[in-house]
Amino acid sequence: MALRAVWLIRHEPGTPLGGTVRFSRRYPTVEKRAKAFNGMTYVPVPEDGPFLRALLFQLRLLDDDKDFMERRDGCSRINKTSIYGLSVGGEELWPVIAFLRDSMIYASVPLVEQALSPRPPLISISGVSQGLELLLGIQDFLYSSQKNDTDLHTKLSQLPDLLLQACPLGTLLDANLQNSLNSINSVSVTQPQKQPAWKVGAYKGKAQISISITETVKCMQYGKQDIADTWQVAGTVACKCDLEGVMPAVTISLSLPTNGSPLQDIIVHPCVTSLDSAILTSSSIDTMDDSAFSGPYKFPFTPPLESFNLCHYTSQVPVPPILGSYHMKEEGVQLKVTVNFKLHESVRNNFEVCEAHIPFYNRGPITHLEYKASFGQLEVFREKSLLVWIIGQKFPKSMEISLSGTLTFGVKGHNKQPFDHICIGNTAYIKLNFRIADYTLTGCYADQHSVQVFASGKPKISAYRKLISSDYYIWNSKAPAPVTYASLLP
């Protein structure tokens, strides 16, 4: 349940070491216990230098994969989790939790309260989830509302103090470092009893609540008879409640219009105090029918001070917002391309952004292009072998637009044009990026009148909605495409 050490490493490809340790923290009292519990199988936590080398090798982050190396490339060396065994000084340090995010490597070694040989299953080690949670917490802290490198630097320099609060002796007290930061800053404030540990201090000022629903839509369109298109909506409800009092109680209800798509796979923030069983059980695993629970979805909670995600959900909408087709064929040295998009009539035709990226991987630079677009402008990035079709704020009245053209490519330059291991041959895709404000695909909205607040003062309530695309792919229908299991089911 405790951690022996934590590291934060910046991955720097191309440098001699491949990275630098930006922060590390060890816990000698936990190490003491590790020695006792692990017995003969105890392997001490190494110093930063050897640890860095071993970790980068294990994560394949050193630039030396030219030759086959059994210790790394052997077919039986399979990693199915973010937990690794590192070879340090001839011994194996295990378990090491590690993952790479935004060129930062987050790593930690949890205490295992038994001998390490044979290896106990990860599920039996409480320190694994604690360690992972801390690392994810650090990541959240570093990258939430971070704007530039200076921000990151400031936050990195705060880490030693924050960890002294959040994990002073190796046993994690709070994975939310923002909370620890608040507690450092509010040393003089006396905590009343019954104050939640995840809420340090109290808000003073005008009461207000902001609720913003962001839906992202993922899509795979193949344009083929035997492969079904798939799409999924994922929603996040973020809240910021500025309310006075120790434990103000709030209930937010999410509602759907009559033809809205039911919310599924709902997971809530730990501050939610109770949950309707219908909310808990509505799941995308089950086939949908009319009896599906369609709200209103009530979430009673006691808000923390900072902005937080009240809940996440997914949903199956009946049709994707934009239907596309992509035909790409090679004719001699030329590539013929035809693209069609159709906006569904139910979708709000008012985009903040809408553009289609048409990359041509594993080819040379674009040397020649002839095209005809029924709408919008086309930007050509010859060296990058990329076309970007800027559709703009609105689809035309017909709701349909098209683009056709022929391209020729030059000789593939070394490392100039992008390599892709999916788009081999004529396998190709278009990626649609769009954003629509004040709209959700499911129709989900937070009814301002149904928000109940048990606190002094009537708060001002504001609600926002947004739809954004993520991984919205239209595959070339004239070539094979990577299918998902769901798209093969009848």
Add this chain to the structure above:
Amino acid sequence: MGPLGREAWAQRLGAFRASPSAFLAGAEGEDLGRDLLSDLRSEKLSEQTKVSLLTLSLEYSDKLWPDAPAAEAAATSLLDTLVLLPTRPSALRRLLLLAATTALVSGDALGPTSGASCRLLPLLLGLASGRDLGRSFGTPSEQRHLQATACECLGELERCKPGLLAGALGMLRSLPGQTGPIQPVSLLLALVLHDTLVVQSRSGAGLQGLLVAEDFSTGSCPWDWTLAEEWDAHLKPQGPSWPTAGEEERGFPVLEPSPEDARELKAAVAQLLDTSYLLTPVAQAQLLWLLGWALRGLRGQPPVLFKPQLVRLLGTAQLTLLHSVLSLKAAFGEALFTAQDEALLLRRLTLGAQHPALPSPTHLFYLHCILSFPENCPLGPEGEEAAPLLLGPQLCRGLMPSLLHDPTVLLARLHLLCLLCADDEEEEKDQTQGPQWFLQEVLAGLQQRAALDGGPRALATLCFQASYLVTNCLTRHSTVQTFLIRGLAQLYRARPSLAPHFVDLLDQVSPELREPLREVLLQEAVARPGESEALCWHLQMLAKVAEGATQSTTLSFLQAAAVHCTDWGLHQALLRVCRALLRTGGGDGLANLLQELARQLENADGRDHARLYYVLLSHLSSSKLGMALGPSLAAPALASSLMAENQGFSSALMVQETSAPIQLSVGPQQAKGPLPVLCLQVQALDAPVYSLELRFRVEGQLYEPLEAVHIPCLRPGQPAHPLYLLLQPRCPAPARLHVRALYSTSAGLTCHARLPPLSVNFADLFLPFPRLPKGSELRFFDELWNSCLPKGVESRVWCPLGQQGLEALVSQYLEPFVVLAQPPTTYLIAIRLPPASMLLLRLEKAQVDGVPVALRTDDWAVLPLVGDYLRGLAAH
């Protein structure tokens, strides 16, 4: 040395952190701990610098004060510093408490005899209980703040000495309702409760009213070193360990508390659980692990207390919370989770493993949890990853792999898919949309990507790891295996440079796949002869897969390839294939090829190798070839084939050092002929010995070099084999013979052994003079006698007689050399000593215990030997 400045300390700490071991070994290393403690009291240093000093001591106290006396002294100094702090609020108080705790624990100084421990414990308990400690310890508001830190320190002491705070249970129990922050007090109470229950159940005692609040200021001691010592003796995993099914049967102790204790306990646990939502998620999870494990060993404490929490916890899909629910599931099974609850938990877990709002490490951990799910009624073998019974294809639909996933996710999901396919007992016949079909789609995609020319190695590695995973899970699914083999063959055809991966795969997979895969790869490799960039990879592949049975195609490939092998590396690769073929049975074709190579190859090393192989092929039986060239056991992982080859030879073909397989002894001598002959007897000891060659070396080169002796075969149990060794002395002196045996075992190995040395005695060299005509003996002897002087010497020796008389002595030892005997008065004895000396003895009338001997020899050097010989006769 005066206190360092801020800059100097920052530099020093930086140098230390860069490499603590190097710093401590350096000149400044010794002083660091001491300077740190003294500078904490310096008034010149800012609080911020002191904070950084204390932070360092928290992290490295085991390095700064590694032994108990040093740790004790450090903790004492830290506590002194704490007392000396001015009254105003200071960030140092909290850190000093943490640092003292850390120093005591990590330096192993915590104990009843440690002064610092006995100062720290009451201080921490006082702070934790919220009592006012007086002005010297900060303002009352700061003291309240330190309450949390004190609880954390106490918790750490308790974790390192479980049972230490059992006596404080009553006091701790009364805290949550009163003042102070809820989380530290709840966690400490849960920890102490857990430890106490586990210790008590081990010792068989009850709770004995420990839970009832007690005012320890009245005299009873709130800490208990004896309980802690008991734990120390067998430091076992404390609470947060995974209970496995059947633990009770294996003697897990069960505690049955008294009704009052049970009531108190229930109330305490319920109180902790009721307020648990006020804790941070990670702390809630710790609480649940601790309480779950603590209550597991109690009779009459139904786990329903946990039930009200479950819905709330399941709703979050928060990593630590769901993990702790799983620990409750493992601890209580059906008693807490009905079949429906179990299904719901599994569904939430499946959801967590794929929810778009959760990060990938969390997905992967949940996937692991699914495959290790603690089922109410497990079917499979314990400890093995398997898909739970309730997890059907429907539930897994969203957990299928796709080529768009990153390698770890893909492998984890592929594993699940394989397990699903394995559960499909009936192999799908012509289903085109089942899991097995999809598996093949994924494999095909992976192979296609691995085949990309110039693609990163990670893609190839992924493909081979997936192949390995599939063959391991689906050994008996012939359709999948056939598909996989066909795909791999295609992959090799497209990208022979992946040969090292193929070789690795062949080494790892089970024989069911290895043999068919080997065959198709062999075909692929020999199918494209001639000059090409891929030649070196084909050769590398053939060295692994070539076998004698399919030689002809391989040979013609090699013949064609030989022309294009232009550099040393290719020669070696080519020869490695030849070696592989030699190992699995030679043949005429191979002999021809090797001869050709021995003539044709450009570099001498290659030619020599080819010639060596040719010699081996033409001189060794196939079984011996196999052994000589087989993988060397001595050095299985040598990278260089040449080295490996040498190893193979030295262990198998060359000669192996063994212990003596035979016994060699000296038999009775037969003094006749022109030269002395040593009569030996040879016997095999344990095993038959073939082609035995005995080699002798004379110590000091006293004799001419000896010829080796050959014996075709010796078997144990047969009568000793006589052996006559002709000695050609260079001077008449005894000598030692060193003997070495070279032989073959029945397994065909050639061995070498040193035998114990043989001694050639002085008497072994004795030769008689030719027989003389009757009557001429005396004259002959006199002539010899006279001829000895003046060159030689004359002497008289007393030859002792033992029990036996003179007659017996002479007949036993000197019979062949007697020229004239006139018993019992005189014996005239003439001995030839090769190469060209003689010894004449006149034995006179025997007296009571000996006989005087007059002797002459033409070689004065033998005189001492004669003396020894004669004096030693009686001792025989």
